[in-house]
Amino acid sequence: MTRLTPGFADPVLDAQASFRAILEAMSRPGRIQRIEAHITPPAPLCSAAGAALLSLADADTPLWLDAGDTVAEWLRFHCGAPITNDIGSARFALACGTAPSLAALDIGTDEDPQLGATLILQVAGLVAGEGWRLTGPGIQHEHRLSVIGAPAGFVAAWAQNQALFPRGVDVLLCAGDSIAALPRSVMIAEG
Secondary structure, X not given: OOOOOOXXXXXXXXXXXXXXHHHHHHHOOOOOEEOOOOOOXXXXXXXXXXXXXXXXXXXXXXXXXXXXXXXXXXXXXXXXOOEOOOXXXXXXXXXXXXXXXXHHOOOOOOOOHHHOOEEEEEOOEEEEEEEEEEEOOOOOOOEEEEEEOOOOOHHHHHHHHHOOOOOOXXXXXXXXXXXXXXXXXXXXXXX
């Protein structure tokens, strides 16, 4: 039996702070936000990804993950999210290793685009001011974001995902205690 590590140190305040950071990230695509929650999730989960899932996932949001049994047990205990092996039925997908194809995730329907999944993608680092050129809603002209450790072919896969708008997948990029969001409405171009 694995000994579970605690979730948020202060469940109410840390969840609120994390949720505010996620909302800010979604409303300002590509802008790096720091999640200041006091949390030490089990490896290989970084603190930003752990805080995001504890803030967003619940008993009604099936979760697919590649982070192993210890992380699955921790998330089941702290947020009650059911773990699924069917990535197409997941509301949230957590990728700590090799990212799944965006096309494998639920994109919602024309009638219910909000049912599209959210991919929580752990990466090695996020750097503002260089890298991808982001444009679209929430960005005045363009924003630049370098994603260290982004999956190969991500920009091409994103173009296919973005073309489905209003359907599609949203992505939360997590590195350490930092998070940046890519809502499905955002366009990405290489450097």
